[in-house]
Amino acid sequence: MQLHPFTSLAAAGSTAVLTTAAASLPLSLAVIAAAACLSVAGGVERRMAAAAAGILVPLVLSLFILHGLFFPEGAAVLAQWGPARVTVEGLQFALDRATQLSASVLVLLLCSFTISVPDLVASLSARGVHARFAFVLASTLTLLPAITTRLGRIRHAQEARGLVITGGVFRRMTAFRWQAVPLVLSLVDEAGTRAAALEARGFGGPGARTSYREVPDPPFQRRLRLVLLLAAAAATVVRLGQSWVGS
Incomplete structure (x- = not known):
């Protein structure tokens, strides 16, 4: 089934929002795996891998350097060099944020390479x-x-x-x-x-414009876009509510 461009954009944006709001390592890894498989199916895996490496490698390294060495809530210290401490909590936090970021970047790249x-x-x-x-x-x-x-x-x-x-x-x-x-x-x-x-x-x-190109937009995809956008909005509201209650 050929996806409408608006459906592709809604799916990519909603997936990025849901993954970030859920803050779940298994979900992030599942999204990364799905994006990789879809890139192979679409024949854009090499171009997408090069673009993802250029974006994610410096960001992921900075996350591990910042949180892996200077995580203030870290208690289980693995190594220490002056003020820098490698802690289990810092590495776990960096891993969670790196997978969330990677999942969001990959789904957005997949959309841009295939739309x-x-x-x-x-x-x-x-x-x-x-x-x-x-x-x-x-x-x-x-x-x-x-x-x-x-x-x-x-x-x-x-x-x-x-x-x-x-x-x-x-x-x-x-x-x-x-x-x-x-x-x-x-x-x-x-x-x-x-x-x-x-x-x-x-x-x-x-003046008015006409186009010879007609893009089919089935009713199912229009309803799917609405569901995706509502799910992303609901996940954002729940996440903000949890943060507000926690603070």
Whole structure:
């Protein structure tokens, strides 16, 4: 069954909210496993793994460094170096937050890598959203996949010219600037090209617009989106209520 773009967005957003609100390690691990399996089924596992690694590795490391070494409520000390203490409670807290964050990032990345931009733009336009704003919103959701693809092409081109990017961390950091400059310049150039193309297609023109692209939206998916949004809202209210009672 082909998911409507709004259904994909509702499923990704609701899953991220529910996982964060539940704060359950088994649920977070289940969401991570499901996102990984769906990425393989969709054929986007390599691109998604590269993007997830770039986002999650520094964040997860910072969580373990901050909470693993400087967790004030930690009682079971495993090791200590001056004010820094490795505690069981700190490592458990860091693990819980890292899995929650990983689950949310992975489901959002999966949505951005698999959603159909033309269908999303057509669906937004059909709901009365201005065509220019619809295109900007759709492009924002797919910005990370586009950057990942473009960065891979730049890296392959530079490796073909003899630039050594493999190796240790410092060598990779040194080589990163040789990739960042052409990446930024190519994105700026592409933005100008896209703006000209949009003007040529009348995206900035006034008046009613029609679209040749019809995106089916079955009643079942509309009801499913409502249930997902209500579940996310209810989970948020319950979580905030628990925090308020606890404080």
